[in-house]
Amino acid sequence: MQKTTFDGLKQIVACVNECLRRLQRHVADIEKRLNLLIDETHRRVVGAEKSHVLETLLETAHPQDASKPIPFFEGKLDNFCMEHNEGMFENAMTISDSSNSKLLRASYYASLTIARNSKPHPITETTVIPIIVNAVREVLGEDAAFQIATILPSNNTTKRRIENKSSDIQFQLKTALNSSLYFSLQFDESVDVSGAAQLLCYVKYIGGAEIEEKILFCFAVHGNTTGECLFEVMMEKTRYFNLDRDKCVAICTDGAAAMTGKKVGFVKRILDIAPNAKWSHCMIHRYALAVKPLPDELTFVMEDCVSIVNHIKTSSLKTRLFEELCTKLGADCVQLLYHTQVTWLSRGNP
Incomplete structure (x- = not known):
């Protein structure tokens, strides 16, 4: 009887010790979290004070910039x-x-x-x-x-x-x-679906083992999109790269008037500062221009296709039924695309 009671006491003591250890770990965890909370609160308070000091410094040391916008x-x-x-x-x-x-x-x-x-x-x-x-x-x-x-x-x-x-x-x-010994630039200015003008620039250069192509910048142009405005945007966005203009051997653009104007066009302004560069008309744009006039025997086919697409896309119910039909037939694509003049996904003008 005494041995049984002693064993029970040992189990109780072991349980109490385990509870104490868990409680200690829990208290230590709470202390760590409280310290993190205190540090975060201190950081925010100090940050607010620094913000006030910076605002005062801007107004006193740089009053000409105090009213300028955040951008x-x-x-x-x-x-x-x-x-x-x-x-x-x-x-x-x-x-x-x-x-x-x-x-x-x-x-x-x-x-x-x-x-x-x-x-x-x-x-x-x-x-x-x-x-x-x-x-x-x-x-x-x-x-x-x-x-x-x-x-x-x-x-x-x-x-x-x-x-x-x-x-x-x-x-x-x-x-x-x-x-790189040489590089070439390819520009394209177009308007996206939201109506914003985008100037996109790719650069080709001699890499370690082969010719590489990377995007140099993509910038939303605000205001006018004349050749002079596009040239100013290009100069601003490429200033960081410190490009050697004598290494520029080729420029590729579309045939828009803002790009190819003889007096103030975008290409003309670049050729003035890059004497070794030669201009070429983008092959994709040339292809798009070449395929615009369709033969008479193909025109009615394209018109029928555009009419069918418009008939389906004008109603959300027709679109869902068309998607269900394509799914049952095991088609790879179940959605129709509207015509876009930017990437030439289709023809016509829905």
């Missing part, structure tokens, strides 16, 4: 980051294998995945962090989950990581262009 300062910040963050991403990914270094690289890889999938960076706190923390908690325990939660990047950190990678890509392209 003006964002442009200044972008130029500053591109000039001072060159190689930052490469340095972050090649540092030592210490614990902090691994966490930093993990942060960059997480933001890289978000950027590659074209997801908004706030998805980090709303989706990515909860998924990782819950998975780690189930597999490795509460302590590992808490450690992961403290090192995963926040929304602002993810935004900075993506900006650093963007600056690093531009820096790599700048280095490649400066080391």
Whole structure:
């Protein structure tokens, strides 16, 4: 009887000790979270104070810029980051294998995945962090989950990581262009579905093993789209790359008047500063112009196709029935596309 009572007391003491250990871990976890909360509150308070100091400094030291809009300062910040963050991403990914270094690289890889999938960076706190923390908690325990939660990047950190990678890509392209013997530029100015004018520029250059083609910039043009306006946009967006104009050997555009004007056209302004360049008419635009006039025997076929597409697309019910019909027939495509003059997906003018 006494032995049974003693064994029961031992079990009770063991349970009490286990409860105490769990309570200690829980208290330690609460203390860590409170410290993080205090640090975050302190950071926000200090940030608000710094914001007030910066506003006062702007009004006193730079009164001429105090009334300028936010995009003006964002442009200044972008130029500053591109000039001072060159190689930052490469340095972050090649540092030592210490614990902090691994966490930093993990942060960059997480933001890289978000950027590659074209997801908004706030998805980090709303989706990515909860998924990782819950998975780690189930597999490795509460302590590992808490450690992961403290090192995963926040929304602002993810935004900075993506900006650093963007600056690093531009820096790599700048280095490649400066080391290339020659390069060529291809421009296209068009209007998207929202009515905004876009100036798109591709660059071809001699890479390490072959000729490479990269997008140089894509910029929404505000106001007029004359040759002079497009030239000013091009000069502004290519200033960072410090292109050697003597290395430019070819320019490719469409045949629009703003591009090919003899006196103030976009091509004329570029040829004035790049004497070795030769202009060529874009083959895709030339092809589009060549196939516009259809033979009489094909015109009625195209008109019938356009009429059929318009008849289906004018009603949401007809569109759904057409999609259901295509699905039952096992068709690869179940949607009809309207005509677009930008990418020439189809013909006609619905």
